[in-house]
Amino acid sequence: MNDGAGAFKQSPGAGAATCHGDEGDSCHRVGHSPGKRRLSELTEQLRAKSRKITGPRQKILDVLRMNRHPVTIKELFAQMPRGDCDLVTVYRSLHLLESMGMVKRFDFGDGTARFELIDGPDGGHHHHLICTRCESIVELEDCFAKEMELSVAKRNGFASVTHRLEFFGICPKCQ
Amino acid sequence: MNDGAGAFKQSPGAGAATCHGDEGDSCHRVGHSPGKRRLSELTEQLRAKSRKITGPRQKILDVLRMNRHPVTIKELFAQMPRGDCDLVTVYRSLHLLESMGMVKRFDFGDGTARFELIDGPDGGHHHHLICTRCESIVELEDCFAKEMELSVAKRNGFASVTHRLEFFGICPKCQ
DNA sequence: CACTTAATGCAAATCACTTGCAAAGGTGGA
């Protein structure tokens, strides 16, 4: 109850995505070659803010780099060599990474937060399309809502307007 | 883990809205004249599906009718004459009403579900703009994402695509 | 009015997430 800004503990962002990881399907592929930034580049960001580069944190960043879709804390934890660190540490680390703008939190209403390493310049703003049956997800390139955001903000006199947009449906396989 | 469709317990819908009700502000006005459908009309829907019209359910529907913004279970419960029914009953009733398509669940990431009585023909599809400071909310008339929904669905071969869209910002008062 | 079945209340259980606290581990400076 003391992180994030304002009354909501969420981080108004956008998108949605998932994959529970136990139903090995066409979902996220764990363990493929690092598709994101180098680990050193990431740890450097930590160091830049005088945060310690600890073992658990490196492992966590590494797992995040391996996942192309948002992962839940549990999934992330499961992908770490047993005993690498405590679940609580994963929670704490993701909070830190989020507050540092290194990861983005997604929430698609199933009561479990999901995290993705931020890639692009604008935080790699994007959305997801989730299959409500198999939970497979598709990362959507474009963000359609930017203009809406502006018009909604202007029309209602709101400032710093952000949005969260998620799409749900039945994927081709599940139809 | 056994209601709703598919793997997600959420009901992929759209929108967002809230108001915690204790900070009496420009937020939801409880107790104004019934702005929504008559109670008899509502109970009729229940009866049509051979659901019983119980005391608690009538009270719950009544409170829902009085609120123009989505309410949390707790708020709803608090607005019922003390001792009218158990908190658990409110949870169960809302599940029922949701599954019957009579209420819509909104979720804006603070970990508490909010419900609104469904009004219009298309389920009164709309979105909300929430102030992250005072939690006041604005109901947005139009739905901007319908077209996206179609294009996203087509482009990815998904069926029955729905979306959830929420806007967050700082309201005029809080700036 | 008796009956059948759904609904309710109460207590206890889950679940995701957070917090308190003492022990362990990075880091910058001597």
Add this chain to the structure above:
DNA sequence: TCCACCTTTGCAAGTGATTTGCATTAAGTG
């Protein structure tokens, strides 16, 4: 390289929202 200092971590316990088990009560129905 060694240390003191302050951040992190692990473990246990706590929250808050929501669900579940089960015996009891109350809507509909004939």
